[in-house]
Amino acid sequence: MTRKRYTQAINEALHEEMGRDPKTILFGEDVALAVFGDTRGLLDRFGPDRVRNTPICEATIAGMAVGAAAAGYRVIIHMLFSNFIYTGFDAIANQMAKLRLMTGGQIDLPITVLAVYGGGASQAAQHSDSNHPVLMNLGGIDVLVPATPGDAKGMLKTAIRNNRPSFFLQASGLGAVGGDVPDGEHLVPLGKASVAREGRDVTLVNVGSMIRATQNAAKKLAEAGIEAEIVDVRSLVPLDETTIVESVQRTGRLVVIDEARDMCSAASQIAAVVADKGFSALRAPIRRVTVNNVSMPYAPNAEAAIFPNADDIVRAATALCQPEVAAA
Amino acid sequence: MTRKRYTQAINEALHEEMGRDPKTILFGEDVALAVFGDTRGLLDRFGPDRVRNTPICEATIAGMAVGAAAAGYRVIIHMLFSNFIYTGFDAIANQMAKLRLMTGGQIDLPITVLAVYGGGASQAAQHSDSNHPVLMNLGGIDVLVPATPGDAKGMLKTAIRNNRPSFFLQASGLGAVGGDVPDGEHLVPLGKASVAREGRDVTLVNVGSMIRATQNAAKKLAEAGIEAEIVDVRSLVPLDETTIVESVQRTGRLVVIDEARDMCSAASQIAAVVADKGFSALRAPIRRVTVNNVSMPYAPNAEAAIFPNADDIVRAATALCQPEVAAA
Amino acid sequence: MASEAVTKGQAGPWADEQIELLERMLLIRHAEARLAQTAKDVGLPGGVHLSIGQEASAVGVCSCLDVDDWMTSTHRGHGHFLAKGGEVDSMFAEIWGKSSGICKGMGGSMHVADFSRGIIGANGIVGGGLAIATGAALAAQLDGKGRAAVCFFGDGAANQGVFMESMNVSSIWKLPTIFVCENNGLSEFTVSSTVTAGKLSDRARAFGMPVEVVDGNDVRAVRSAAKAAVERCRRGEGPSYIETVTYRIHGHLEAEDLILAGGSYRTAAEIDAWRAEDRDPVSRFRALLAEEGICGADRFAELDQRAKEKVDAAVTFAEAGEPADTKLVFELMFVEPKA
């Protein structure tokens, strides 16, 4: 184990996987100088054939990824902020997500898309979307939201190495956060949630960027005598329904925490799954701590007011543990 | 009341609203000859200033809608198939949905976007998406899925007339379906679900295109002694949580029917809402009848197998009415 | 091929080549005529967009390609598929929605693809192939084997922004992309000139690309432009733009009349003019070969008959196929079917 920052873990994964397979290529805007630090050093090491700065043209970047992957390469592209995914959305939603099916499985599409998502730094509406729900609904694309440096490294390596198109989404607020990363070859399977804290009273399912708020909430709840179990979902597609439902079977209560807008969020999906498959275990309503159906405002105070925080989680979880709520 | 086809109802609404306000304009690809029949006659009546065929360039069509609306016009655009929304997605997700907030409310954006969604006619993956969930998650955009000619006319008129950006989504399978449309000025408020059938045993919430399957299912259920209440959601943003929750309070059981892919679907959102606000009334798990996390295949038999149908709904509802299911 | 001197003549490699071009065009023509007939008589699933009248463009270009050169196509893609060596049997089975279809019935008319022959596929999104071809061209460049990637697209698609983006990337990276604009003057039900500013070829020129605008109904003219472009790709000299001026004789799709409900976007006279013997790419080439003594009436009748038989056999093959395998959908999309 070595302590590393989240961004560094991603950078290592990229170095290792590009080093492993010479047919792995990476391109995107400013990947040479690395806007987020994650692609640093790749151009120097792997050269301008395999690592390329593109013009600003997300539609073509995403479309090229499909073409190059269909023609036999393992492709990594960087879309910078997750809001820029929209600019390349046709190639993602109509081509990347569908080409394998439409060709009757003639090809695999080993594509990994990097993007940074989420608010918290007054970047305003066009640089703050948490848009994993939009990607989750497309079908055919893996959606990964690791919350720790260890998971970031291990999941990215797995994603690059497998043959499915996937979005590897980095929470903007976690880039500088440190954590333990296993030394040597470290692969984390996709579609497995992790139980980050055990507890008997309420399950808190964390979606990506909210991990610190969720952990702080669990601490505060413990002080009030409520033991929360934290399930860190890690991967949204595929979704590990089993681990989530099993946790709720132990606790009987569920709060899902997600920085996405509430409408059709990952939180809503997880709530729906549990309302179906975990129903008999439920002792209280399922609560979602999400962003309202609004865009991120710029002003720090306004953004903070919109942003889900530990107190929101504590309030939701505490309410569920009161006997009168279940009857409400 | 006059019996009219769905497409005809839309066409009338467009004629009436463009006739009402000379600052209402409409543009899109082939709106002159009307690919779906909905824009027929508008060019002849309102002339080439207000009704324009555009080049094939969805990104700019959607962006122009934002600019023309911000500059004082009431704008209607046609995106043809809902899959082509992706090509114009930046202007929708980053501009249309956010500009009012980002400018501190300096402007309204009276924009109505028309598109045809859904499968059922072997149009294959790139012409069959039911992508309302993607739009619902954007925030700031109304998402309308009327299921009857009467609602289509009344909701479209309301949407054009109000000052919010909205997507008016027409189910491809419903275009030729007839229904009663009130004569004279007919406006349907947005954000109000309608109880299309009353019943005490189970609530079936219908999302747009699935209305016939839902109605057929209710008939079959009645034959088996199960009285289903049908709530036709009509508008997804804003969502009428009250009518849905109240129905579940009466029936204690919920099946949501949605042609969208399951992940982050409208069905999941509605299930999540009820698992929160209607929990105490629930006597059984909440079931979703949706499309799996896959794209629409071309072959008629394969498409039919993927497509939710009345039997799927009957199966889900029947199971919920069996005492052992609630305990499962 | 342009580098070897091929002597024209009534027999020999040159003549064989000409016959091959004609055969390929005949196959496309008969295949599509049959699709039209079947759509009318008994119906086909989904929409069918035919390229009747545009065969010289598909065949002229694809005749210059090797099996492992890449090619992306459009919604109007049957001709490109057959021209690049795709089989009419598996294409028909695909359109019939059968398991024996080239895409196992998952794609249909708008998505016919055959990767074993470099056919990345048709596309239901106008302009959807442009960036994909550019990506394949990037792969070709990295492979270093001199492969080219051809992207067919329409004059309507040339108004999509990705056209410019893809040309830009192809140029700066000197990718072996060949942009083939099939300019049939129509974008669905809109006359393209009413929605298109300037000359399309000038858009390509702005990216410093070699440009050739050719009579798209003259298979030799198309072939010679394509040959030069392919050779530039082989030599690593970067992308080219070819515009084939042509016309589609049939409607935008076979159900067009129903959709138009009496409306129209072109005159019968216009269609007739393009259908004329001396303009139609097939009859025109046939007449030329007859005149040159390469293919007389008997030989032609034989070729024509053989093409028809292939098409008949394809219908039989398609009809005999098993329906698509439903479980495959889940398998291909990596999802467990819900219980």
Place this chain on the structure above:
Amino acid sequence: MASEAVTKGQAGPWADEQIELLERMLLIRHAEARLAQTAKDVGLPGGVHLSIGQEASAVGVCSCLDVDDWMTSTHRGHGHFLAKGGEVDSMFAEIWGKSSGICKGMGGSMHVADFSRGIIGANGIVGGGLAIATGAALAAQLDGKGRAAVCFFGDGAANQGVFMESMNVSSIWKLPTIFVCENNGLSEFTVSSTVTAGKLSDRARAFGMPVEVVDGNDVRAVRSAAKAAVERCRRGEGPSYIETVTYRIHGHLEAEDLILAGGSYRTAAEIDAWRAEDRDPVSRFRALLAEEGICGADRFAELDQRAKEKVDAAVTFAEAGEPADTKLVFELMFVEPKA
């Protein structure tokens, strides 16, 4: 204005106009220098992209516009905002995240907009303004009052497909759109020439648009090109393309050094060359006006002082403002806040 003959001279309308141009450029320069200083000293919320070195482009163009002409801008939009008549007070309050901001603190630096002055706003999406301006131009055409819609964008944005699409639509409909490409040679941390094929101006030419490429650091040259374009708009003659060749002295954004972590995309010598007295748009124009006897040292000192004072006042105004109103978010997005 170009239609009235304005006599040059040391006093009179011509001289007043020149002084106004200088004043506007000074205001932008001082405002942005102050933002840089504040970002460094105490920090500002979000990212701040400065246009120091590009003032002549913003001022030259906007000086030709009326208050109800439309204008869209970029992520580097403070200069455009001020040049089009926006107030530095409310712009600073916006950047400070205050309720008194022009967008009530909802938008910030990348989204400053003032519809009462035709300022549709800055945009965080590269190329985001192109289609919006085209839509505003459509509105202007329908209004029939001779308004123009100016779209500022960078050389990096010119590689986005919407650039082509918007030019195409503007051309076919003869919309009063003015495409102003501020070519500073840089796209974020990439030298634009490494990702751009051909000449940008040729892209515009392909749409049959009048094109002018001017020294973007010469305010008079910019103004004269813009004047001609605006007059064409007024007369209903359709769109124009203007390229202002310029340079940004500051980093892509103020936190650049942190991001680059020692990496670099340009040399100090390059920056110095553009910073030189005879190249910097402000000092260069100042020298010219001194030489022409329009603005001597005293007058300049006075103007410079006045601009500084306006900026000081703006800081005071911004600092004194109330924080943004959180409830407004819900109101503007038509959403009930959750209980």
